[in-house]
Amino acid sequence: MRPRDGRGPQRTLPFDCRQRETKSSSSGSGDCEEKCYHALSTLFWTTCRCFPSASSPQPCRKGIPSPFDRRRNRFRERKHLAQRHTAAETFAAQSSGLPGSGEVFExxxxxxxxxxxxxxxxxxxxxxxxxxxxxxxxxxxxxxxxxxxxxxxxxxxxxxxxxxxxxxxxxxxxxxxxxxxxxxxxFYPPTQVLLKLQPTWVAVGRPFTIKCHVPAVKPLESLTLMLLRGQEVLHNQTFWGTTDGTQGATATHNSTAHREDGLHNFSCQAILDLRSLGGNIIHSVSEPQMLKVYEPRPDNQMVVIISVVSVLLFLFVTSILLCFVLGQHWRQRRMGTYGVQGA
CATH class of the missing domain: 2.60.40.10 (Immunoglobulins)
Incomplete structure (x- = not known):
């Protein structure tokens, strides 16, 4: 196979051929000059064989590609151009926003x-x-x-x-x-928070009730009512809504009065949490109220009742004793009369 001048990228000859060509050319003798050709090509590699000038009609050139090299170079070039074309089409489709072409718009x-x-x-x-x-x-x-x-x-x-x-x-x-x-x-915020203590006067150890009421609020399931004694939470209550309109809500807590209860304010705090609906947390607080606690005192009425019962009991016991004495006296008198008649 005789090589021809290639038009594509040229392949450099193996080192042994280049060295041999340089050595022959430096001798200056045209008869001894060796010519190099790509004489043998396989699928993966190409060999270079050197021939004397007398047997070769063409001059020796470095990097002359074989026919296989030219075919492989053309194949690589077509593959590279196809890849660039595909990348350009993909980029154009993504840039244009075409659905189904690599971009899904939102x-x-x-x-x-x-x-x-x-x-x-x-x-x-x-x-x-x-x-x-x-x-x-x-x-x-x-x-x-x-x-x-x-x-x-x-x-x-x-x-x-x-x-x-x-x-x-x-x-x-x-x-x-x-x-x-x-x-x-x-939503309807809890604008009114009403607190009521029942009773407001209570003795130590006696029960009392704390009641908090919100007249109209929505949504009810986002509402929480907290009953406070000072900063201490005594009771909190959440609710479930049953209608789409506004609803009232009431929280009740029963407690026993202690001496320290009279030293703190009682209040009710309403919390409407709208974060799950895209809103904020809304707070509303009732007016504080005081519970008046006093020590229990003896009840005068109870003293009167106890006195009356005692007097009645004394009279009852006295009457029983009096009846017994009179009965015994009457019996003795009667027995004495019967004894005289018998004699």
């Missing part, structure tokens, strides 16, 4: 959950990860106003929120529409 709302008082307004941002959305917006039964917008987001003002509802944020990207929902919860 739709988001901020906030993700919303808890408001009745009649309030709230800002809601609707956005998407699609770089070129075709359409998008907010769907709700409430009054809405578009304030600002960008290529991938829209900001709305939702007004006069008076009931629990769901708001939908949607975007369309290359013919595919996706949406996400925003739960809106209307």
């Amino acid at each position: 739709v988001h709302t901020y906030p993700e959950q919303l808890a408001v008082k009745p009649g309030e307004s709230q800002f809601i941002n609707c956005s998407t990860s699609c770089s070129r959305p075709e359409a998008g917006g907010l769907e709700t039964i409430l009054a809405k106003t578009l304030l600002k917008s960008g290529a991938q987001w829209k900001e709305y003002l939702v007004s006069n929120i008076s009931q629990d509802t769901i708001i939908y944020c949607y975007f369309t990207c290359f013919g595919e529409q996706r949406l996400t929902s925003l739960n809106v919860s209307v």
Whole structure:
């Protein structure tokens, strides 16, 4: 196999051939100059054989590629170009936001959950990860106003929120529409917390009752009532809601009066935890109340009763003794009369 000039990347000859060519060329004798060709090629390697100048019609060149080398170089070049083309297509598909082409676009709302008082307004941002959305917006039964917008987001003002509802944020990207929902919860805070002590005057060792009431609150399942003596928690109670409207809640605790109870204020704290609905924790506290505790004193009425009972008992015993004495005297007199008659 005689080599021809290659047009692709050239392969350097093995060291032994280069050395032999350099040595022959440095001798200066044209007859003794050896010519090198890629005469034998296999699948994995190529050998170089050297021939004298008389038997070779072509000059010796370093790095002349064999036909196998040229085919392998062309194959590698086509494979490299195909890989670059595939990478370019993948990058273009991801950049364009095509669904199913490597990127899945998403739709988001901020906030993700919303808890408001009745009649309030709230800002809601609707956005998407699609770089070129075709359409998008907010769907709700409430009054809405578009304030600002960008290529991938829209900001709305939702007004006069008076009931629990769901708001939908949607975007369309290359013919595919996706949406996400925003739960809106209307809450009624515990504005009134009423505390009552029954009785307000109590003797040491006697029972009394602490009662706390919240007239209207929502949601009831987020409410906790805590009954306090100073900073000490005497009782706390959670509730379960049964209706969608506002409900009242009452917590009751029975206790026994101690001398130190008169040194502390009693109060009731209402806690409405709205964190699970996207809100905060709301605290309300009742007016503090004092319990008047006194030492028990002897009851005058009881003394009178005991005195009367004692007198009655004395009279009863006296009457029994008197009857017994009179009975014995009457019996003796009667026995004495019968004895005289018998004689």
